């Protein structure tokens with residue numbers, strides 16, 4: 045066996061073979077795949093092989109489309125059939141809520157290039173005569189839907205990779221992974237050692253075991269999954285005869301079922317509620333080409349629905365039941381990318397739909413390894429969305445929840461209960477007693493809104509039970525003063541001799557002088573956004589950087605990649621070890637003045653000033669800014685002082701009419717200021733120019749910063765997109781995100797976020813549109829739940845466009 049390779053891929057399932065193929069296709073022929081047994085001998089060989097493009101996340105949908113489009117290419121290159129049958133498909137809705145979801149999928153498809161249309165139950169019956177139309181309220185018809193042969197597909201990737209020069213060693217088990225001082229890796233196998241710059245964990249069912257070789261516990265868990273194959277069904281033969289086609293693919297969400305033709309019968313799979321993890325702690329190395337014992341009782345409830353919804357199945361005999369394990373991350377999306385602290389180690393794990401997603405995963409990995417960037421938006425799949433808080437026990441409970449809900453609707457206001465509470469701030473019990481309804485950011489409980497006694501979220505696509513309360517929270521801020529808990533933001537401290545020069549290179553903004561703050565975009569070399577922060581210069585105390593809590597691990601990975609090795613910069617992430625509170629509203633200054641002896645008058649403590657102040661019994665770093673767009677102050681303190689500070693603010697603010705508010709009210713207020721937020725408006729596919737953050741990019745600053753050249757180029761070319769704000773004429777459903785934006789009769793953009801701006805009294809959508817049309821008056825419209833609504837471009841912020849409240 046060779047002793048060196050540029051990249052070693054561990055695992056010869058569909059995912060590992062796709063990674064190898066994409067590496068070779070990108071010119072990296074010094075790539076070697078190691079498989080401990082035969083190719084496909086993990087979860088790949090017993091998959092049902094279903095492929096489809098529809099996915100709730102548009103970026104995952106794009107990746108699925110890419111994967112399916114790729115099959116013809118690898119067939120041609122390899123001469124190996126993937127067994128691709130593009131039958132087309134129907135996705136069925138038995139409830140109005142599901143039907144609304146299907147309508148939103150069709151809408152997304154318009155800008156993703158995914159062909160899908162809404163059809164009636166009668167039309168669905170014409171397409172799939174096995175179903176009983178009276179069980180459904182509507183359906184979605186897709187064109188790119190079908191199935192592949194799992195083994196043929198994997199071998200097609202493998203053969204195509206070999207044809208391009210990559211190599212595969214079977215029966216070669218990786219037993220140890222050791223990082224060398226020069227950052228290369230020793231890959232120790234049962235057949236000898238290999239040195240490599242990059243190791244890809246595509247271990248599938250053994251991804252945890254491979255992760256443990258590098259000292260990491262990846263948040264993946266395998267679940268048992270069953271499908272059955274019926275004996276021949278006369279109605280299937282009749283359809284084949286009448287149409288000269290295979291029966292098309294079907295997903296019946298309310299029955300938790302998927303179906304397709306298999307020979308003369310049907311293959312029926314289900315994500316049962318009564319689900320069962322497999323090998324919870326350790327995957328046996330002896331497992332390979334075995335199946336698990338079927339447990340028909342577990343899938344019986346879904347089968348009963350299947351018999352009702354598809355009456356022809358009632359008389360069909362069962363030829364075979366397959367029960368096999370495959371892995372999931374806590375949210376069901378793949379775990380891909382580099383891992384902080386392990387240069388050259390890459391994840392391609394937790395791919396639960398390897399035949400729909402494996403191609404895109406392989407492409408992203410190859411781009412990332414060879415060019416330093418995945419090349420498209422993989423935020424939803426990035427391994428860095430989980431930090432150390434995603435323990436084995438957390439993963440276990442979330443994966444079960446995710447599996448059982450695989451075909452359930454997740455409403456935009458729905459917070460899932462498993463694995464909670466995990467991380468809490470010191471105020472958690474107090475806020476809960478005050479009615480806080482919590483959501484979760486990186487495992488931390490964050491207050492969304494404060495519900496009156498007896499009121500809870502009613503999950504819906506439409507405005508719900510929180511609407512009037514959020515209006516009151518917003519009113520309190522805009523007319524008096526509101527208090528919000530903000531521990532959920534990520535906080536980093538940067539100190540050391542080279543702190544300033546390092547930040548100057550890392551961030552695109554000009555560094556603020558001591559005692560001041562600035563907004564700080566962070567760019568990749570291609571000039572696109574990899575972060576947006578508030579940067580505070582604390583003088584002798586170094587710098588404080590505040591950013592998205594959900595992106596903490598993601599940003600830490602980037603910071604660590606760029607930290608000098610000589611110790612001249614020290615970076616610490618504070619997560620919950622710095623607690624946060626913030627006040628906002630016209631009486632915020634009066635409130636602050638009541639709890640401090642410091643001069644906080646408008647001239648003494650200006651907008652974007654930051655300083656440490658005594659506050660009642662405690663002290664805190666106080667920053668004069670507010671994401672509400674109003675007069676406001678943020679407080680950052682030791683967690684020990686959060687409760688006394690909270691009590692001091694509430695007591696001093698009582699006669700000012702202080703009120704607690706949560707992140708939903710905050711969202712409503714930032715929308716009327718047209719402020720963007722990370723992972724919605726700001727993502728690694730947009731440039732600061734497109735996102736409207738260019739005024740914070742110091743293109744001409746002396747210190748060269750990462751992405752400077754690209755940002756300068758973009759400044760000249762003007763980019764492709766523009767972030768815009770719209771006021772939408774709606775009835776009782778606001779945008780959620782990912783809706784298409786129409787310019788007359790053409791889709792020219794997509795929504796990134798939105799909601800009801802309570803103070804302005806209008807429904808708002810933010811989104812990207814093509815630059816050429818971005819400043820047109822329209823006619824614009826935005827499609828919400830299957831209906832196009834008139835949208836008006838809102839060029840100036842709806843609230844305080846001159847910034848008088850904010851700066852006054």
Ligand SMILES: Cc1cc2nc3c(=O)[nH]c(=O)nc-3n(C[C@H](O)[C@H](O)[C@H](O)COP(=O)(O)OP(=O)(O)OC[C@H]3O[C@@H](n4cnc5c(N)ncnc54)[C@H](O)[C@@H]3O)c2cc1C
Pocket residue numbers: 054055056057058059060078079080081082083084085086087088089090091092093094095216217218219246247248249250251254269270271366367368369370392393394395396397398399400401
């Ligand atoms: C019953 C069932 C039905 C399914 N239906 C579908 C479907 O319809 N559509 C769909 O898209 N997906 C389906 N799946 C899921 C699909 O099978 C997986 O998404 C896919 O197989 C994951 O592939 P993988 O390469 O990540 O992992 P695996 O297939 O598990 O491959 C991992 C490989 O790594 C090797 N390996 C691990 N550790 C080492 C080591 N240390 N050294 C060397 N080699 C190692 C293993 O031997 C194995 O071959 C189904 C799964 C099951 C169980």
